[in-house]
Amino acid sequence: MNMLIDTHSHLFLEEFVEDLPEVIERARQAGVTSVFMPNIDRTTIEPMLTVCDAYPNYCYPMIGLHPTSVGExxxxxxxVVRQYLDTNPHRFIAIGEIGIDLYWDKTFLxxxxxxxxxxxxxxxxFQLPIVIHTRDAFDSVCQVLEPYKGTSLTGVFHSFTGTEEEAARLxxxxxxxxxxxxxxxxxxSTLPQALKSVPLQRIVLETDSPYLTPAPNRGKRNESARVSDTLNKVAEIYELPRGQVSAITSENALRIFKIPQ
Known part of the structure; x- marks a missing residue:
């Protein structure tokens, strides 16, 4: 059976409080073998860890401060993030999600x-990968990362929606x-065109649940099972069988997040 990993899902948010077991079961039925969970801020750490404890070796937590939660x-x-890292660094598969968001507000740039x-x-x-959130801040993010080009830093540019040129730069x-x-x-979306220049070895699949629901369910709450809709589209773009795309993108995810197969 092929692996299918949702590398970015917030199943610990209140949108899933009522029916999380069903959401997880639908994900399993859709072939999803792991769900990686980025943190938002200190209010979400405990809910996230509770979900990950309830579904061990299936839901994996990250720790970090989301840019839209950066304020005074x-x-x-x-x-708080640092305290969790110091106490139990092996608990987390990445630092995320972190980055820059200038879409809503530039006050705290x-x-x-x-x-x-x-x-x-x-x-x-801590030798952990990072998961980067970028919104209306492409150049700023690249500038921050530039000095780290020669280092061991690895990670994911979450929710890539850019052009061919931006893909090449990342x-x-x-x-x-x-x-x-x-x-x-x-x-x-212009993404299908942009991805034609990106090797499949440089892509991971994600949902960003409960947000960004793929067609044909736009407007409804997103959930991890729907990563299979994204898989279908990516397989179509690369003109490869679904199984091959899910295998390659899952291997990419396991490599970046250093999770043994």
Missing amino acids: SYEEELA NEQLIAFERQIEWALE LEFDGFVLGVNGVVTFKK
Whole structure:
């Protein structure tokens, strides 16, 4: 049986409180063998760990501070992340999701830059990959990462929706892959064209549940089972069998997140 990994899913959010067991069961039925869970801020750590404890070796947690949660008390938020890392670094498969988001608000850009860079340093210290959230901040993210090009830093550019040129620029970071989700199925998405220049070895699949539901279910709550809709579209773009695409993208995920097969 092929592996299919959802490398980015927030199944610990309140959207799933009512029916999480059914959501997990549908994911299993869809062939999903693992779900990787990025943290948001200190309010989500315990719910996330509770879900991961309930589904061991299936749901895997990350630790980090999401850029939209960076505000005046960002130092306190980062202190919580650091505390979890110091206490049990082997509990987490990555530092994430971290990055820069200037879509909603640019007020805390400086704080976002500090938080992003500090968490990159922690990733190197603990030898963990990073999962990067970028929204309206492509150049800023590239600038922050540039000095780390020669280091052992690895990770995922989550929810890649950019152009061929932007893909090429991100692929210059050797240890990184692009996270592809339901956006690739949207009618107006230019992503199918951009991906034609990206080797399949540099892609992982994700849902970003409960957000970014792929066609044909747009507008409904997203869940991990729907990574199979993204798989279908990616297989079509690369003109390869589904099984081959799920195997290669899953191997990519296991390699980046250092999870034994």
